[in-house]
Amino acid sequence: MFTHFNRQWPLIVALALMLFSVSSHSDTGTKNGFLTLSQVLARVLRDSPSLQSYPFYLRADEARALQAQKRPNPELSLELENIGGSGSFESGEQLETTLALSQVIEMGDKREQRRQVSNWHTRNRQVGYELARIDALAQASAQFIRVARTQWQHQFAQQHSAWAKAAAEAAQKRFEAGRISEAEAGQARAEAMRAALDIEKTQTQLRAEKIQLATYWGSSLVDFDAVSVDLFKLPKLPSIEWLDQQLEQSPQWRRWLTQRRLREAELTLEQAQSRQNIELGVGLKHQRATSDNGFNVSLSMPLAINDRNQGAIRAARAELDVVDIQQRQETLALKARLRIIWHNLHSTKNRVEALYEKVLPQLERVESQYQEGYLLGRFSYINLLDARQQRLNAEQSALNAAVQFHQTLIQLEQLTGVPLTSPSAPVAPEKNL
Secondary structure: OOHHHHOOHHHHHHHHHHOOOOOOOOOOOOOOOEEOHHHHHHHHHHHOHHHOOHHHHHHHHHHHHHHHOOOOOOEEEEEEEOOOOOHHHOOOOOOEEEEEEEEEEOOOOHHHHHHHHHHHHHHHHHHHHHHHHHHHHHHHHHHHHHHHHHHHHHHHHHHHHHHHHHHHHHHHHHHHOOOOOHHHHHHHHHHHHHHHHHHHHHHHHHHHHHHHHHHOOOOOOOOOOEEOOOOOOOOOOOOHHHHHHHHOOOHHHHHHHHHHHHHHHHHHHHHHHOOOOEEEEEEEEEEOOOOEEEEEEEEEOOOOOOOOOHHHHHHHHHHHHHHHHHHHHHHHHHHHHHHHHHHHHHHHHHHHHHHHHHHHHHHHHHHHHHHHHHHOOOOOHHHHHHHHHHHHHHHHHHHHHHHHHHHHHHHHHHHHOOOOOOOOOOOOOOOOO
């Protein structure tokens, strides 16, 4: 990860030898070790606050599914006729008692349609949970990359500070020997002080980035010293055809398919609600005057003079049409976004490789030449600092491009739902642009 700037140590050693001393740099030891991306993702899946509520939502959906399968309860009724009155009814001898049991029979397969609606509600919730989980993992991964970037900048600031300090001490020796002006020695001291300030700046930023990363698994305490990742190790990119196949199986895609099925089920249920239910009843009737018993059978149903559910059916059909339109728009946008990300990844990867493998080695050779010339007195400190600044700028550009590549790759994983950075992820042959 730090191959290029580690090559700058020969200059520090050379400058220190001029002072008859050897400068050294020691990294702080880790207390709890390095944190890998896989460990971050495992923590997020286990403890992410944004995912804690979904199991309860799923339990609620399961309860609603159970309720949707229930049939209407039977009804028990007791009817007393001629319980009082005048004449022959005054004594209650004409009392007629009817005990009846009735049951509503749902027509139109309403119970099954309720079950279908409930099931698609649950599936829609499950897809939502998959999307929320992918979003949580993507956000944590992006923060992990930001920590790695700041960590890289902090370590490089430490090494540049050591270089600047050694250079300033060497410049002071040369000034005391009368080989350079006081102004040049002052510039070297100023650069050393500025580099020391950069250490504090990057250290503060790194501490904040680590705390932010810990919040993704619901903690405000940082229990790791550093993250372990090679930002300049770029994975091979799959073909756009393979990614298209993954997109059509992704939660982003299935979300719209599930919502359409849900709207279809709701429409079917509303159509079933327009079917009138039948109520069947059986009963036993007793006449006190004659002590006779009789059996009753009843059948009742509403007259479908007006379809009172027509409005609900039209509303459900309109909602289904809306989902169809949104699905076409969203799938088109997903495919367009997939191609934009894919092309950006190729472009960024080419830029990283060019900077890291071609530009940086060339600038390192140039800086090394200026370093040798500076030690021999052929170049001034300004010439050396300018050559080093060019390499620093290229190093920062390479780092920014590498970070951009990984952040864009995370967006691609978020879109397709496929962990492309995983060693076990299937990778299709890469095609030329």
